[in-house]
Amino acid sequence: MSNPIKNPLAAEQLVADPVPSAGEPISMHPDADLSKTVGKIEVKNAKMSMRSVDVFYGDKQAIFDVNLDIARNEVIAMIGPSGCGKSTFLRCLNRMNDTIENCKVTGSVLLEGEDIYATKQDVVPLRAQVGMVFQKPNPFPKSIYDNVAYGPRIHGLAHSNVDLDEIVETSLQRAGLWSEVKDRLDQPGTGLSGGQQQRLCIARTIAVSPEVILMDEPCSALDPIATAKIEELIDELRSRFTIAIVTHSMQQAARVSNRTAYFHLGYLVEVGKTDDIFTNPNHKLTEDYITGRFG
Amino acid sequence: MSNSHSPSTIEIVNRNLAVRYARERRFRRLGLAAVLSGFAALIFLMVTIVGDGWRAxxxxxxxxxxxxxxxxxxxxxxxxxxxxxxxxxxxxxxxxxxxxxxxxxxxxxxxxxxxxxxxxxxxxxxxxxxxxxxxxxxxxxxxxxxxxxxxxxxxxxxxxxxxxxxxxxxxxxxxxxxxxxxxxxxxxxxxxxxxxxxxxxxPEQAGIRGALIGSFLTLVVTLSLSFPIAVAAAIYLEEFAPRNRITDIIEVNINNLAAVPSIVFGLLGLAVFLNLFGMPRSVPLVGGIVLTLMTLPTIIISSRAALKAVPPSIREAALGLGASKMQVIFHHVLPLALPGMLTGAIIGMAQALGETAPLLMIGMVAFIVDIPAGFTDPATVLPVQIFLWSDSPERGFVERTSAAIMVLLFFLIAMNAVAVLLRRRFERRW
Structure with missing residues (x-):
């Protein structure tokens, strides 16, 4: 990889979701036309709306002209082979890519009609509105309570300690973790099992009451039982939040999402109702991917 | 050429096995010999110093x-x-x-x-x-x-x-x-x-109290100046400064300064603090400032390494919740990096405690009988006292030199033990 990226954040990100390079074994269908997305990208009264989004890492373009709307209270899954840019795209939605040096995003990303890349937009309130759950569970090395209370504390959401206790309790309840940890809130969050840690991270995210939750392969480090719990949780969260989830598991996308977007080599190839995508894909590449011909 | 019998993998592996193990044994013996020779040198040092000095x-x-x-x-x-x-x-x-x-x-x-x-x-x-x-x-x-x-x-x-x-x-x-x-x-x-x-x-009237208090006062100045400055510099360079030619030059210079002979810092102190600013000679305040200059690079380098070692996932987690950059650093990165920074600071302090050359330049080598009572009283420090006594011809000073070395070694060991303890105490897993 020729990217002269020195930032350690960038390095980790690139390992997690490498930019497609010439040497990568992603087969490209000879007839495939990537530049035009198949399916309906617009929704009525969209929560988020992305138009002509391009992302560059230095000279290398990772995302090409992606247009997509995310509806209110839907779960949208983003699938595609490794290095297709789905995680990069997800990280554009709350400007987490800002932390990566050399990363440049063009086009417009609207949240409730406001461009989050506008110069007057502050990333701090944006990330309070658009929360994120990461691939690897990353609780703070603090107590379970402090993990959940951290977001409300820094944003000043709780007016008293009683308030804060309540926020922590409801967040943990919504994340389905309350019954497991209510007697040991003062113990370190890092002492929980992997699945519990990930649910703690979800509780920590929803404690801030964001409008959109971005999930970057939240189950890839978890066993099937923990995965099932997280999927159940996503199902419950959809009534309150808009969720965008990147996943490697097509079964997971099929189980949890309303709509599915298929990415390939940085292009959004096809988007549509999850049922349609999995039963009747319109694009040859989508069909090849979901039938397991590559990926 | 007969290909009636080509050797199987296991035969090839077995053929080389003895050589591989012999190499490993040789390497282990070399390592053990290195450790033992170092240990022997240490024992020899201890035995001669204690043997010479205990009678003091x-x-x-x-x-x-x-x-x-x-x-x-x-x-x-x-x-x-x-x-x-x-x-x-x-x-x-x-x-x-x-x-x-x-x-x-x-x-x-x-x-x-x-x-x-x-x-x-x-x-x-x-x-x-x-x-x-x-x-x-x-x-x-x-x-x-x-x-x-x-x-x-x-x-x-x-x-x-x-x-x-x-x-x-x-x-x-x-x-x-x-x-x-x-x-x-x-x-x-x-x-x-x-x-x-x-x-x-x-010799029978000579003691190390003056030098001990001088060392203590000097180290107080050094620590209270160098730790905050070094941590602030490390945080700025690691977290805020853009990566460009200027920061590259700064980084090279910091690494370079860590290797500059300490006498050069003494000359700098003499030229700048004594001659230009007219600060008093032989005082712990100036000694502390000079040692600050000398220890800064060490502490900056170890603090930066400690900051770098904080896993990026913790930063991402805090950023993802909407923490500002300041909050990420002070709530998450700094607490995790602190044990490493403290260790660096204490190692820097131990280095400062044992430093002689720069203090000679600013007059802390003077013969001072009175025990210093403040930062601007003339004083000397332990290593300089050792240097002074080792130069004295009387038999009584020979054993006192060794005794002073024992006291200095005791404080060095104590400081390094504190460094280990602090590390254990504050270290958190993630």
């Missing part, structure tokens, strides 16, 4: 019956402290010695007699009387340090078989001491002067 913690004392006669001392106004302090205690000691040995009458004999007691013993006597003022007018048995030549004799360093004119102690002195020793009037005891006095020209 002992000192010969002579018991004398002193008559604290107010008239002889010329103390007529007990309220006047100067009278107590500056009275003629030497003649008190001399008359006590004469009374103990009434037979010795000639000038030469008296001179011999007076040479038993340390020339600085009158200070000890003055301090005793000032602390026990009721002794005035009484006769008291007191213990006073003997002269360093007698001390050396007591410790058995004098070869009595040498001809009399080739040693510093005469036969008459030896006889005198032997008599007093058998009567228990001269004996070795714990050398408290070594821990309570400042420097002196007389």
């Amino acid at each position: 913690f002992q000192q010969g004392y002579i018991e004398l019956e002193i008559n604290f006669d107010a008239e002889a001392l010329e103390i007529d106004d007990p309220a006047d402290d100067d009278q107590w302090q500056y009275a003629d205690y030497t003649s008190l000691i001399r008359s006590a010695l004469r009374e103990r040995f009434p037979a010795l009458q000639t000038r030469k004999e008296k001179k011999l007699l007076y040479s038993l007691v340390s020339p600085g013993a009158d200070y000890q006597l003055a301090n005793m009387l000032v602390e026990n003022r009721e002794w005035l007018g009484q006769v008291q048995r007191v213990r006073l340090p003997v002269d360093d030549d007698i001390d050396v004799l007591l410790k058995g360093y004098v070869d009595e078989t040498l001809p009399e004119d080739e040693r510093r102690i005469s036969n008459a002195q030896i006889e005198l001491v032997k008599g007093l020793k058998s009567s228990g009037e001269i004996a070795l005891g714990f050398n408290h002067i070594f821990f309570t006095a400042g420097d002196s020209r007389e």
Whole structure:
């Protein structure tokens, strides 16, 4: 990889979701036309709306002209082979890519009609509105309570300690973790099992009451039982939040999402109702991917 | 060429196995030898230093019956402290010695007699009387340090078989001491002067307290300046500064400064702090500032390494919740990096504690008897004291040099132990 990226954040990100390079074994269908997305990208009264989004890492373009709307209270899954840019795209939605040096995003990303890349937009309130759950569970090395209370504390959401206790309790309840940890809130969050840690991270995210939750392969480090719990949780969260989830598991996308977007080599190839995508894909590449011909 | 039998993988592996294991054994033996030779050098150092130095913690004392006669001392106004302090205690000691040995009458004999007691013993006597003022007018048995030549004799360093004119102690002195020793009037005891006095020209009156306090004051200045500056610099360079040519140059220079000989920092201190700013010579304040300059690169480098070691996932988690950059650093990164930073700071401090060269340049090598009471009092430090004593010809200073090294090593070990403890205490898993 020729990217002269020195930032350690960038390095980790690139390992997690490498930019497609010439040497990568992603087969490209000879007839495939990537530049035009198949399916309906617009929704009525969209929560988020992305138009002509391009992302560059230095000279290398990772995302090409992606247009997509995310509806209110839907779960949208983003699938595609490794290095297709789905995680990069997800990280554009709350400007987490800002932390990566050399990363440049063009086009417009609207949240409730406001461009989050506008110069007057502050990333701090944006990330309070658009929360994120990461691939690897990353609780703070603090107590379970402090993990959940951290977001409300820094944003000043709780007016008293009683308030804060309540926020922590409801967040943990919504994340389905309350019954497991209510007697040991003062113990370190890092002492929980992997699945519990990930649910703690979800509780920590929803404690801030964001409008959109971005999930970057939240189950890839978890066993099937923990995965099932997280999927159940996503199902419950959809009534309150808009969720965008990147996943490697097509079964997971099929189980949890309303709509599915298929990415390939940085292009959004096809988007549509999850049922349609999995039963009747319109694009040859989508069909090849979901039938397991590559990926 | 016969391909009737091509060797199987396991045969090839087995053929090479012996060589591979032999290599491993050789490497392990080399490593063990390296560790053992280092350990042997350490043991040798310890044995020689302790062997030379342990006797410095002992000192010969002579018991004398002193008559604290107010008239002889010329103390007529007990309220006047100067009278107590500056009275003629030497003649008190001399008359006590004469009374103990009434037979010795000639000038030469008296001179011999007076040479038993340390020339600085009158200070000890003055301090005793000032602390026990009721002794005035009484006769008291007191213990006073003997002269360093007698001390050396007591410790058995004098070869009595040498001809009399080739040693510093005469036969008459030896006889005198032997008599007093058998009567228990001269004996070795714990050398408290070594821990309570400042420097002196007389070995038996010399102590390390002045140097210890000087070192302490200097390190206080160094720590309170270098730790905040280094941590602030490390945080800025690691978290805020853009990566460009200028920060690259700064980074190269910091690494470079860490390897600059310390005497250069001393010259800088001399030129800038003493000559340009007109700060006083030989004071812990300037010493501390110079050592700050010297330790800054070390602490900056270790602090940056500690910051770099904080996993990016923790930063991402905090950023993802909407924490500002400041909050990410102060709530998450700094607590995790602190053990590493503290370790770096203590190692820097240990380096500063053992540093001599730059302090010579700013005058901390001066002969200073008084114990410093503040940051702007003339002072010296432990390693410089060792340097000064190692240069002195008297036999008594040889063992005191080793004893001072032992004290310095003790503090170095204590500081490094604290570094390990702090690391264990604050280290958190993630």
